[in-house]
Amino acid sequence: MSGTPDTKTPATPARRGFLGVAAAGLGGVFIAPGIQLMEVAQAATPSAGANPQVRWGMLVDTSKCAEGCSDCVSACNKENGLNPQVSATSAQWIRKIEIKQISTGRTASAPVMCQHCAEPPCVDVCPTGASFKRADGIVLVDRHACIGCRYCMMACPYKARSFVHEELQEQVADVPRGKGCVESCTLCVHRIDQGDKTTACAQACTQGAILFGDLNDASSDIAKRLREVQTTQLRADLKLDPGVRYHGL
Amino acid sequence: MRTDHTQFWLMAALGALLTGVGLGAAHYMELHGHVVTGMNNQIVWGLPHVFAIFMVVAASGVLNVASIGSVFGQGVYKPRAPLSGLLSIALLAGGLMVLMLDLGRPDRIIVAATHYNFKSVFAWNVILYSGMTGIIAVYLWTMFERKLNPYSKVAGLAALVWRFVLTTGTGSIFAFLTARQAYGSALLAPLFIVLSFGWGLAVFLIVQATMYKWTGLKLDEAIQRRMARLLGVFIAASLYLVAVYHLTNLYFARQGAFEAFILRDGGLYPQLFWLGYVVLGALLPLALLFHPKCTGARWTFAASVLVVLGAFAWLYVFIIGGQAFPLEIFPGSVVSSSFGDGVVAAYSPSLPELLLGIGGLGAAYLITVVGIRALDFMPQDDFALGAKH
Amino acid sequence: MAPARVAFGATPPGGRHQRPGRAGSAASARLGLMWRLLFVLLLGVVGRSALAAEGQRTPVPVIEKATAGTTCVADPATMRRTHMDLLKHQRNDTVRGGVRTGVASLKACINCHASQQTHSVTQGETNFCVSCHSYAAVQIDCFECHSSKPSGAAHTAAVPAVQTVGAK
Numbered sequence: 177m178s179g180t181p182d183t184k185t186p187a188t189p190a191r192r193g194f195l196g197v198a199a200a201g202l203g204g205v206f207i208a209p210g211i212q213l214m215e216v217a218q219a220a221t222p223s224a225g226a227n228p229q230v231r232w233g234m235l236v237d238t239s240k241c242a243e244g245c246s247d248c249v250s251a252c253n254k255e256n257g258l259n260p261q262v263s264a265t266s267a268q269w270i271r272k273i274e275i276k277q278i279s280t281g282r283t284a285s286a287p288v289m290c291q292h293c294a295e296p297p298c299v300d301v302c303p304t305g306a307s308f309k310r311a312d313g314i315v316l317v318d319r320h321a322c323i324g325c326r327y328c329m330m331a332c333p334y335k336a337r338s339f340v341h342e343e344l345q346e347q348v349a350d351v352p353r354g355k356g357c358v359e360s361c362t363l364c365v366h367r368i369d370q371g372d373k374t375t376a377c378a379q380a381c382t383q384g385a386i387l388f389g390d391l392n393d394a395s396s397d398i399a400k401r402l403r404e405v406q407t408t409q410l411r412a413d414l415k416l417d418p419g420v421r422y423h424g425l
Numbered sequence: 426m427r428t429d430h431t432q433f434w435l436m437a438a439l440g441a442l443l444t445g446v447g448l449g450a451a452h453y454m455e456l457h458g459h460v461v462t463g464m465n466n467q468i469v470w471g472l473p474h475v476f477a478i479f480m481v482v483a484a485s486g487v488l489n490v491a492s493i494g495s496v497f498g499q500g501v502y503k504p505r506a507p508l509s510g511l512l513s514i515a516l517l518a519g520g521l522m523v524l525m526l527d528l529g530r531p532d533r534i535i536v537a538a539t540h541y542n543f544k545s546v547f548a549w550n551v552i553l554y555s556g557m558t559g560i561i562a563v564y565l566w567t568m569f570e571r572k573l574n575p576y577s578k579v580a581g582l583a584a585l586v587w588r589f590v591l592t593t594g595t596g597s598i599f600a601f602l603t604a605r606q607a608y609g610s611a612l613l614a615p616l617f618i619v620l621s622f623g624w625g626l627a628v629f630l631i632v633q634a635t636m637y638k639w640t641g642l643k644l645d646e647a648i649q650r651r652m653a654r655l656l657g658v659f660i661a662a663s664l665y666l667v668a669v670y671h672l673t674n675l676y677f678a679r680q681g682a683f684e685a686f687i688l689r690d691g692g693l694y695p696q697l698f699w700l701g702y703v704v705l706g707a708l709l710p711l712a713l714l715f716h717p718k719c720t721g722a723r724w725t726f727a728a729s730v731l732v733v734l735g736a737f738a739w740l741y742v743f744i745i746g747g748q749a750f751p752l753e754i755f756p757g758s759v760v761s762s763s764f765g766d767g768v769v770a771a772y773s774p775s776l777p778e779l780l781l782g783i784g785g786l787g788a789a790y791l792i793t794v795v796g797i798r799a800l801d802f803m804p805q806d807d808f809a810l811g812a813k814h
Numbered sequence: 815m816a817p818a819r820v821a822f823g824a825t826p827p828g829g830r831h832q833r834p835g836r837a838g839s840a841a842s843a844r845l846g847l848m849w850r851l852l853f854v855l856l857l858g859v860v861g862r863s864a865l866a867a868e869g870q871r872t873p874v875p876v877i878e879k880a881t882a883g884t885t886c887v888a889d890p891a892t893m894r895r896t897h898m899d900l901l902k903h904q905r906n907d908t909v910r911g912g913v914r915t916g917v918a919s920l921k922a923c924i925n926c927h928a929s930q931q932t933h934s935v936t937q938g939e940t941n942f943c944v945s946c947h948s949y950a951a952v953q954i955d956c957f958e959c960h961s962s963k964p965s966g967a968a969h970t971a972a973v974p975a976v977q978t979v980g981a982k
Contacts, residue, residue: 225912249763262763264465264771271764275755288754288762297603303547304540310912318909319959323537324529326469327547333604335752335764338466339529342458343958349921349965354958355458356529369914410754414603425755532955 225369228311232363233292233391233419234378235398235407240385241285241424246272248287251380255364257348267338267353269361270377275425284425287377287386289361290315290336291410291418298328298337307358313391313419314363324356333411336360363388391419432639433798440791447784450777451526459529462778467770468748473527475740476782479624480520480789481554481595482617483736485588486625488513488561495564495581501648504804506581508636509629510565511796512789513588514558516628519789521554523781546597553591560584569800592618599747606683607747612673616666620736623659627732630656632793634726636803644722653725657714660732664707667739679756686750687742691769694746697738706735745772875949876940880926887917894946897923901956920956921965928964936962 252270253260259267270289276282292315298307299315306321307328317328317337329337337360344354350366353359364375378386389398407421454462464471490509494502525531541548564584567577596617602608630652637644671688674680687694710728713719749770754760760767796802880886886893887900900918907913924935927942935943936957943962947954 225907225914264467264765265460266466268466268764271762271766273755273760273762273766275758275760277758279757288766299542300544301547301601302542303545303551304536305542306540308910310910312912316909318906320905320909321533321536321540322530323533325547326529327545327598329466329469330748331602331604333752334754335467335766339459339469341460341465347959347961349924349961349963352959352961354960356455357959358529365912369912 226311226314229392231294231313231391231419232368233313233389233398233421234363234375235387235389235401236286236420236422237385237387237405238284238286238422238424240381240383241272241287242383243274243283243285245285245383247380247382248272248377248386251376252289252361255348255367255376256351256362257346257353265339265341267340267359269336269338269359286422286425288334288336288410289377289420290332290363291334291416291420292361292363294417294419295415297331297333297416301327301331303327310365314365314368315360316362316365317357317359319352319354319357319359322357324358326358328358332360333414333416433794436794437791437798440787440794443787444784444791447523447781447787448526450780450784451531454527454777454781455531461775463773463775464778465770465772467765468745468772470744470748471772472741472745472774472778473523473781473785474744475737476785477520477523477527478595478744479733479736479740480516480523480785482592482621483624483628484513484516484520484557485592485595485618486621486623487516487629488584488588489622489625490629491564492581492585495578496585501651505629505633506577507565507568507800508633508797508802508804510561510568510584511800511802512629512632512793513625514561515789515792515796517554517558518792519785519787522788523785526781546594546601550591550594550598553587553594557584557587557591560587588621589618592621599743604752605747606674606680606750606753607687607743610670610673612666612670616663616670619659619662619666620739623656623663623732624736626652626656626659627729627736630725630729631733633804634722634729636797640803646720649722649725650720653714653728656725656729656732657711660707660710660714664703667702679753683750686769687746691746691749694742694749698742698746701738702735702742705731706738707732710735748772875945877945878927878929878940878942880942884926886926920960924960924962925964925966928962933964934962 249268249270249272250260252258256269258269262268270287273286273288275284275286277284292309292313294309294313296307296309296315299309302308303325304321304323306318306323307315308318309315324339326339329335329339337358339358340353340355342355347353351362364372367375374388375386378388387398387401389396391399391402393399402421405423407423408425409416409418409421462471487509490502491506491513493499494504494506525534528534537551541551543549560580560583564577564580567573567580593614596614599608600610600613633644671684674684687698689695710731713724713728713731716724749772751765751767751769754766888896897918901920904916904918905920907916908919928935929938929941932938932941935941936954937944939945939948943954943957
């Protein structure tokens, strides 16, 4: 051994050179495409389609909701091609919740679906911007961008989102949905965009418990009704301003 | 030399095997969908996330050793800085591997890398985590390349700042969730930072002790005692913040049911919390590190292993227990539905999840082994104390 | 002076010496080249697709005819090159903007191009999307989510089954 006290001998120049070139090359390979492709995801794209003057919403009259009735759920399943078989991993865009108040003993029944908040926490947390709020207030998942991280499911106070845990076969043509992506109630956006005036669940309810309409239109049925009866939003304390309101809770 | 060579290849083979098993499990999960795991629509983040978040937080913390050397000028830590940097990169890579492979659509990583919603902490984390690797690489470079040694302090400072932001980002993943009673607390970001100190140092001590043993060397007693005491301080600080978190929650009537669940009634979760984290993961290590009779390197090693096990226990309670407790959509009412409303969600980890998590640890281990073999990461104590770094 | 510490048989400082007389790499490179050429030739022979049309020198995929009496959005050559771009740029308008009247509608493609036998564009080997994509070895991601079957239901009436050329 030579007399140098320091044992840290520099690597041979050839090796260093190789390492340097490799690092630069790798860096270039990683960065270059990103510069062209990187875009900032937008929460809502204004266009001719969704009308920003409109805000779609729902009014659920729980006094008309029968305990054990799930017509709205069946209709939603049929409309969107969901598997009606309930399991821990099955997608449920709407579900009936049976409620019993502890202090008074009063019971109620209510369908709960995505509340289409004006300040949706699911939209805030989505890393790719796949969870977004459309100009007309409908909160949707853009499955082209969804990576299936499930962060939005953690963020939703209403547990509205479902994750598709297995491969799907017979999707409805108007409702594309697939394994590995997150989904939730779309307010039947595929029908609404074609000019339909209501959603499948509202249509199916024989008691007329669900009323769908434009919250921003003062002359719409839903707006008139909201002025007449007392309604609440679920978890109103979170100040998310949901588009779904409940009467009778 | 010959046994060294064989030993390396055996260790690398083990690391490759573990990583391969993890990749196989990920492939199985991707092929069949998450239905083959224990995760469902109630517990959306499971065992892989426990592993991944441990690794990411420990990655940030293990760099502490280097920071104490470079930024705070403590001479004893300077020769340890390169190993600390390597471990940080290795753990980060392992943790990210698990996170990305657990995605519902891992084939969409490119989308995640090119579409950013900057309101989301996850989007920031994509940049923070990958940037961390780059910064540590530069930091290592300043330490290895003699001409760049004067810059290692600046690089160390940059790494320190970046990893504070990164760990804040990790804690904020949960802190920013308004929905669940377990999360949504501003305390979580500093809590994760302090946890990272303890977990990172524990991992470093385990790796350092193992390396010294295998090369037949003995770590200087004074250095070993010093690092052991530091680990003790970090564990105590973590325990303090966890206690504050729970005490505050206990004060609020609306959090009462949740705290009762986590601390007393939740079955597995209180057991893991009290026995796994408080006793085995905090109190026992503190005793092993500070008791006058326990001054040997073996006690420090045992304490470090216990801290790591306690970390897993705490994360399991935090991540999975936090999801198991039902959301309160109708406060003051008892609810039931077909979607698990009002009931504690059940979760049993599946084999693919466990293998994926182990695969991540295996990847970190493999990177460490190969790195140590390829470059000069052994802490050179006798020479470095006097040398200019 | 204590010897330098190295872990796991790493190269000691000062480097390892090259062993003299090692077989020249040039010779092994030539041998490698020969094997590679053989392999490529073998591939060419074995790789004749079962779907090759008769009498063709280069095998091409069999493309089933679309619904009779209809014309596509653009001519076949243009569509082959640009259908992915048309779909990709349209989809953001549709999903995020709610614009349902665009020219490049995937549903319209499927309505015209679905096979008469399998009623799908992906089920059979010679079905429209699958035959070209498997030939080109480009994985289609669309049908993980999108239905591959034509939609004849009433509420898709807004999407015309026939698109005229140059509508954009």
